[in-house]
Amino acid sequence: MRQNRRRFGCPGAWLFVGLSVACQAPRSQSVPPPHPDTARLGALASASEYRISEVGLGGRVDAFDKGTQYRRVFAPIDPVDLALRIRSDVPGRTFEARWISDASPTPLQEDSLEVPRGTSAVSLSLRTQTPRPRGRYQVLLSVDGEPLGGLGFEVRDPVGVDEAPLWFGDGFGRPVLVPGSESHPPIPAEWREKGHDGLLIVRCTLTRRGVAEDCLVLFPVRYANRAVLDWLSRVRWSPATWKGEAVDVRYVFNVPFEH
Numbered sequence: 001m002r003q004n005r006r007r008f009g010c011p012g013a014w015l016f017v018g019l020s021v022a023c024q025a026p027r028s029q030s031v032p033p034p035h036p037d038t039a040r041l042g043a044l045a046s047a048s049e050y051r052i053s054e055v056g057l058g059g060r061v062d063a064f065d066k067g068t069q070y071r072r073v074f075a076p077i078d079p080v081d082l083a084l085r086i087r088s089d090v091p092g093r094t095f096e097a098r099w100i101s102d103a104s105p106t107p108l109q110e111d112s113l114e115v116p117r118g119t120s121a122v123s124l125s126l127r128t129q130t131p132r133p134r135g136r137y138q139v140l141l142s143v144d145g146e147p148l149g150g151l152g153f154e155v156r157d158p159v160g161v162d163e164a165p166l167w168f169g170d171g172f173g174r175p176v177l178v179p180g181s182e183s184h185p186p187i188p189a190e191w192r193e194k195g196h197d198g199l200l201i202v203r204c205t206l207t208r209r210g211v212a213e214d215c216l217v218l219f220p221v222r223y224a225n226r227a228v229l230d231w232l233s234r235v236r237w238s239p240a241t242w243k244g245e246a247v248d249v250r251y252v253f254n255v256p257f258e259h
Helices: 038-045 189-194 225-234
Strands: 002-007 050-057 080-088 093-101 104-115 118-126 135-143 146-155 198-206 212-219 249-257
Touching: 050 135, 050 146, 080 093, 080 135, 093 118, 104 118, 146 225, 198 225, 212 225, 212 249, 225 249
Parallel strands: 002 104
Antiparallel strands: 050 080, 050 212, 080 118, 093 104, 093 135, 135 146, 146 212, 198 212, 198 249
16 A cells, blocks of 8 residues: 655636536536525535535546546556645645555555645546556545545456546436435434534436446535435436436535534
């Protein structure tokens, strides 16, 4: 296992374009219509102490918000690069990334960065001198110990076609919870005692099987992140559809927490 810790202070321009409180998408793609209670949700979202944006695997963070690449398949010898932006309202937050394989609970690599106040561009890489075993991997992210979820990827050879999920937008059939599923995550007791009102925004890949995968918290609510991530891993959805066919989509969930 390799562990890296370093102070990170690379500022970047904070871009907040294309977010209708439901989805942030490349300019060339459709964005879902605003929530009917946009003003209230917008106020809750602005209460977040930090925010994650422009996340990509195997690509780059585009400074002009023209879209971030997101690869899901890598060859055994490929470096796996993670790029994102984080905006923090206070200095000295610790951003952590744990690279793991589904075949073993022992991390392949752990990275820890101290991020300053403001907006920083973060770039991390999982590299290898020898071919990486084939299988599924994840990079799990957290800030100050609060889980943010993570992104999954597959190692195989030959790579073949890497079909990234579509962005959910206009013209898609909207997914709905399967009857019997919990309609809202359980409210953590710690949040009731110490937490503040806020809108937790989490982006997932919603598969054609109705399963939320690779969920990543973009706007956190302290003491509530884990409960929402666990809830999303349990519930099942009818899949999103495009022209009548079930498809994998990148979908953004808004979960308000109010006392």
